[in-house]
Amino acid sequence: MSGENEQAGGGAQGAPPEQLALIRESVRKAAVPRAKPRTWRGAALAKELPVARVLVDKGVLHLDRYFDYAVPEELDADARPGVRVRVRFGAGRGRVRDGRREGGGLIDGFLVERRAESDYSGPLAALAQVVSPEPVLSEELLGLARAVADRYAGSLADVLQLAVPPRNARAERRPSPEPLPPPPAPAPGPWERYAHGAAFLEALASGGAPRAVWNALPGPLWSEELARAVAATLASGRGALVVLPDGRAVARLDAALTEVLGEGRHAVLTADAGPEKRYGEWLAVRRGSVRAVIGTRAAMFAPVRDLGLVALWDDGDDSHSEQHAPQPHAREVLLLRAAQDRCAFLLGSWSCTVEAAQLVESGWARPLIAARDQVRAAAPLVRTVGDGDLARDEAARAARLPTLAWQAVREGLRHGPVLVQVPRRGYVPRLACAACRAPARCRHCAGPLEGQESGAALRCGWCGREEGAWHCPECGGFRLRAQVVGARRTAEELGRAFPAVPVRTSGREQVLDTVPGAPALVVSTPGAEPVAEGGYAAALLLDGWAMLGRPDLRAGEDALRRWIAAAALVRPQAAGGTVVVVAEPTLRPVQALVRWDPVGHAVRELGERAELGFPPVSRMAAVAGPGEAVAEFLRAVELPGDAEVLGPVPMPVTTAAGARRPGAPPPGEHWERALVRVPPGSGAALASALKTAQAARMARGGKPENGVVRVRVDPPDIG
Known part of the structure; x- marks a missing residue:
């Protein structure tokens, strides 16, 4: 047994034999004799099940196993499976006293199991403290965390850091409300717009476990449709979990659930709520007081009892991919939960990812889509402006916006707000020579030169030096053009063109949630588009080549998803809604937008990736x-x-x-x-x-x- 393991006081469980062999060879052997069975002399230990199996909060892979500790008699009542504990762990300061291992630094952990005996024959250290008698780690959550760790080649401790929020004593002492009886099954409502929408809700309400990939119709009704799916699941006496990409989407579903179910039937788990409120909501879910949970990425591990439905909205959004180790994706975690709990699964979006198409192609899930006449009735008119049109358009060469775009803006402002989507935030992130299109670089570090507001000198995006006398080293030209213009610069240009119209921007610095239905220009980066009251009258999708030209496997899929997310906020074609996309019309994502066919685009992408052996096929x-x-x-x-x-x-x-x-x-x-x-x-x-x-x-x-x-x-x- 390794020195680290001896200092920790326990034997390893659940690690691969090859991994244990490498660990044993790499660390020197402990000097504690092991010929005789260990005894506790002078120690008052628990009379029954005196051994605690503990998962220590060490997110390193070679310690990804359980350790055995002795349970002192004074901690016997509180040391239950699932509670937080503190134990001594680490090499260098341990010593044996009265047959017990002492020393080492104190570290947090979870008590996983109580046992009568340990597989480890050396002396065991005792539990130092039970942090709280509240059991926060259930067998189901532990099994899910282990499955996620194995899938992503990570450690169990790292996954539990994502799954179990930090303790808050005040929230823990506060009693949770009594659970409410199941609500009545809801009417299908807007689900009737889909071919099998009403049948899907009926299956949820009757206790079934349907699995569906849902291509939502454009417009604001997606939140009500999700709320009715949750209500149908609660009507069957089961719980429901919905994960959304950001706080704005959570707020919309929160309002829809309150409208459909009333107060007190669902919990909201977001980081914006603060540690005390969020932990209190999480405890109410774990204790069974609340059966429905909505939230952002971290809510994918919410300990919902009798789980009947897991749902994810807009799985292509980058926010669903966790940035902390082992970096799981919410879609894959919910797929694991659907298999583990044998519950219903719903993957919804205005668009369709290749992974969603694969779920349908494999037969694991069924498509939940509307008929083409319903799609045409709900979608706006989409028009395109390609490279050939821009080359012939004097207005586009002079001001970057083609004539068709100006006309769409002018017409749309007569009836309501107009959305302008630009792929970059800021002012002018990228500049190039107007004659030869060579990128404008800094003379000191070769970094990209950026434009500043109010006609100030150029500045390097890497070293910050200003450049007041730039000329092109390739052709000697002195004129510059913007390769990709940011949101603030676009807002400035549109403000000069339409001086009597208010201009609002929504991006990383300030993301707007909603805007009034009065005429206005709303300039937004992808993902930050606010919802307009009554829908936008028109939308411009600028610089499409910037998103399509990324050297990435998902460039076309992501561009289409971002375009559809913006176009879905525009009024239907029958109400005058128009979308103008500045991109080459012959490209597959542009054609999919014009036809409003994200599913067909995803299916074709999946076929090509299968031929090339790219994910998600591999x-x-x-x-x-x-x-x-x-x-x-x-x-x-x-x-x-x-x-x-x-x-x-x-x-x-x-x-x-x-x-x-x-x-x-x-x-x-x-x-x-x-x-x-x-x-x-x-x-x-x-x-x-x-x-x-x-x-x-x-x-x-x-x-x-x-x-x-x-x-x-x-x-x-x-x-």
Whole structure:
């Protein structure tokens, strides 16, 4: 047994044999004799089940196992499975006294199980403290967390940090309300617009477990439809969970649920609520006082009792991908919950991801769509402006906005607000020579030059130096043009063109939730579009090539999703709603927008990825780090026989606009990334192999001299 394990006081359970062998070889053996069975001399221990199996809050892979501790008699009553505890853990300061292991630093953990005996024959350290007698870790949540950790090659402790919120004593002392009786089954309402919508609600209300991929019709009724699905599940005496991408979507569903169900029947779990309120809501769910939960990404682990429905809205949104280890995606977690709890599953969006199309293609879920006449009645008119139109359009060459766009704005402002979507925030993130289109670069560091407001000098986006006398090193030109104009610059241009019309902006600095139905220009970045009262009269989708031209596998899918999300806020064509998209009309995503056919686009994308062996048809993992470290890791890992390694290739530090790329290497370091691909059915073996190799690497000393290696299963960006 390793020295670390002896200092912790317990034996390891549930780790792969190969991983344990590597750990035992890498750490020196403890000096505690093990020939005789351990005894506790002079210690008052629990008379029944004196051994506590504990999961320590250490998110390192080579310690991803349980440890056994002795249960003192004074903690016997409170030391129940699922409670938070504190234990002594760590090497270097432990000692044996009266047959017990003492010393080591105090660390938090969860008591998983009480046992009569330990598999470990050495002396056990005693539990130092029961933090709270409130059991917060159920068997179901523990099983889900273990499944998520295994799927993403991560540690159980890291997943539980995402699943169980921090304790708040005041919220814990406050009693939860008494549970309310099940409500009556709701009427189908707007679900009747879909071919099998009413049948889906009936199946939920009768206790069934239907699985559906729902392509929602444009307009504001999606929140009411989700609320009725939750109400139907509650009517069957079961619980429901809905995960949404942001707080604005949560607020809309919260209002819809209150309208359909009344007060007190659902809990809202968002980070904006504050630690005390959020933990109080979470406890009410765990105690069974509330059976319906809505929230953002972290709510995917909510401990809903008798779970009957898990639902996810807009699974293509980046917000559903967790940024903390092991970086699970909400869609995959809810799929695991649907399989574990055998409950209903609903994946809804105005658009359709390739993963959603695969669920239908495999037969695991059924499509929930409306007839084409219903789609045409609800969707706005979509018009396109391509490169050829822009080349012939004097207004577009001079002011970036084509004549058709100006006309749509002018006509739309007669009847209500007009939405303008731009793919960038800020002023002018990217500039280029007007003659040869060469990017404008800083003379000092070669960083991208950016425009500033009010005609100020250019400034470098990397080093911050101003450039007052730029000229093009390629052709000698002195004129610049914007490659992608930001939201503030677009708002400024439109404000000059329509001086009597108010202009509002919505983006990262300030995201608007709603805007009045009066005529106004609303300039927004993708994902920050506010809802207009009565819908927008028109919408402009500018610089489509900027989203379609990204070197990423999902570029077309993401562009279509963002366009449809904005166009869904526009009035139907019968009410005069018009959308103008500035992008090449012959491209597949643009055609899918014109026909309002995101499902067809996703099905064709899925077919192409199947031919090329790309996700989601295959499973993929990214291994990133310094070149020598990546090469060493790939030599050490025992990959499945059908695995294919792509790369390694250098990792870009910045995005095309000059901003630092998420997950980029530390400043001054040059990293490489390799992609490991396996066919369907080998994903679990790939994750297990990567986890074992990473655990062995950590056990040999944490961070080797040649640098750290990061492993991510199912990376969202493989471009």
